[in-house]
Amino acid sequence: MTGMDADEIRRIYLQFMVERGHVVIPRAPLIPHNDPTTLFTGSGMQPLLPFLLGQDHAQGRRLTDSQTCLRVQDIDEVGDNRHTTFFEMLGNWSLGDYFKRDQLAQFWEFLTERVGLDPNRIYVSCFSGDPANGIPKDTESAGIWTELFSAAGISADQVDLGTEEHGGAVGAQGARIAFYGKKNWWCRGGNAENMPVGEPGGPDSEVFYLYPEIDHDPAYGRYCHQNCDCGRFIELGNSVFMEYKKTETGFEPLPRRNVDYGGGLARIAAAAIDSPDVYRINLLWPIIDRLQELSGKSYETDTEAMRVISDHLRGATFLAVDGVKPSNKEQGYVMRRLVRRAVRYAFDLGLEQNFFPQIIPTVAQMYAADYPEVVERGDQVIAVLVKEEQSFRRTLRKGIKQLKTYSESGVSGIELFTLYDTYGFPVELSTEEARKSRIPVSDNWRAEFDAKMAEQRARSQGASKMHIQPLAEAAQGGPRG
Numbered sequence: 001m002t003g004m005d006a007d008e009i010r011r012i013y014l015q016f017m018v019e020r021g022h023v024v025i026p027r028a029p030l031i032p033h034n035d036p037t038t039l040f041t042g043s044g045m046q047p048l049l050p051f052l053l054g055q056d057h058a059q060g061r062r063l064t065d066s067q068t069c070l071r072v073q074d075i076d077e078v079g080d081n082r083h084t085t086f087f088e089m090l091g092n093w094s095l096g097d098y099f100k101r102d103q104l105a106q107f108w109e110f111l112t113e114r115v116g117l118d119p120n121r122i123y124v125s126c127f128s129g130d131p132a133n134g135i136p137k138d139t140e141s142a143g144i145w146t147e148l149f150s151a152a153g154i155s156a157d158q159v160d161l162g163t164e165e166h167g168g169a170v171g172a173q174g175a176r177i178a179f180y181g182k183k184n185w186w187c188r189g190g191n192a193e194n195m196p197v198g199e200p201g202g203p204d205s206e207v208f209y210l211y212p213e214i215d216h217d218p219a220y221g222r223y224c225h226q227n228c229d230c231g232r233f234i235e236l237g238n239s240v241f242m243e244y245k246k247t248e249t250g251f252e253p254l255p256r257r258n259v260d261y262g263g264g265l266a267r268i269a270a271a272a273i274d275s276p277d278v279y280r281i282n283l284l285w286p287i288i289d290r291l292q293e294l295s296g297k298s299y300e301t302d303t304e305a306m307r308v309i310s311d312h313l314r315g316a317t318f319l320a321v322d323g324v325k326p327s328n329k330e331q332g333y334v335m336r337r338l339v340r341r342a343v344r345y346a347f348d349l350g351l352e353q354n355f356f357p358q359i360i361p362t363v364a365q366m367y368a369a370d371y372p373e374v375v376e377r378g379d380q381v382i383a384v385l386v387k388e389e390q391s392f393r394r395t396l397r398k399g400i401k402q403l404k405t406y407s408e409s410g411v412s413g414i415e416l417f418t419l420y421d422t423y424g425f426p427v428e429l430s431t432e433e434a435r436k437s438r439i440p441v442s443d444n445w446r447a448e449f450d451a452k453m454a455e456q457r458a459r460s461q462g463a464s465k466m467h468i469q470p471l472a473e474a475a476q477g478g479p480r481g
């Protein structure tokens, strides 16, 4: 355990990359410019996609940054020890410059020598190949990993797991290097078959940190392996090697090969303090500490509520910093959802008064040195969020009261719609609330709710819509399992 905190890790990472000829580029806002396919910046590579696809970047061929990201498809997983909606992704890119050897060696050096992680706890994955599409196994990356482990006195056995299911059935059997198929193939379309002709793709190689004190959970398969979701192995980062182009007849090597590396700052920082719980790092813990003070409750007993509130308020703060306001559509709706979930969970802690003004300055303080805009726009952020907090508290009291009246008979999609329509009670919150209070929800509530929603939309033509586009999973390039 090195004890290095997240700010230090962010700084030394960027410095380390500068020493290797990279230019530091500023974070892109959470709201992507000119990209209608996605609501939020969800990875470090997303803003750089045009350059990975061949456009020249004004800052050259070696770039690095720490990108603030938001992914709301994980919102229901927030509450466990490692999923957050808002996170920072450390990134470095080679646009037709260095390739596998330099990338894997520098990531290894950064983790083991700069951050000081224990090399004995590092495990990796590589691409097992795709014979049907004529794409070979990535033995080159595996060979480089073998040398790196060997130089640290660690023998690195290999195991071919193919799929995560098979991995769960047979386990990693102690192998340092596990090969997977689709899991270690990167392209924008998800898999090789669906890629359009001309599209680039390539193998990737993930790095995991082992927390040996965590027991494997058989709910995820009989045995544990690198990509097991039980929390014993935590992914720290992923190096994508864009080296192939799809053709009419298969795949051919790209003339200009790229590296796209993305790593989770929080997860690396958690590893540095030897904590499988990312909420213990210094970019989340001060919020939890403040929640403990304000509520008089402890993180140990109210873990889930404190995790949800701290994650959601941090995300909502950055959304406000980047100019989003709560509303009933698109980004504004997601922001509203974050704020409302935070308020809801605050009720569980007994925080029934407006508490955002006591939390947001803590968030601003954590980022003051590296993202000064969070402090500069602090007053505006507090004003936006407090207004939403206040109006939702009124709604919530009425909505919860109404929901409890359904307890015997259960609740249908039509009633959920009434709660939404009359009280402004978001459907995700009311279903969550019903589950918590053991109120049965009808099986086809979603269809019933959507039908009422469509009716209302037809009635109020031109009114704001609640349509949320799915986030571009395509930009997957980082440690999100």
Ligand SMILES: [Zn+2]
Pocket: 216, 217, 220, 223, 224, 225, 228, 229, 230, 231, 232, 233
């Ligand atoms: Zn496991």
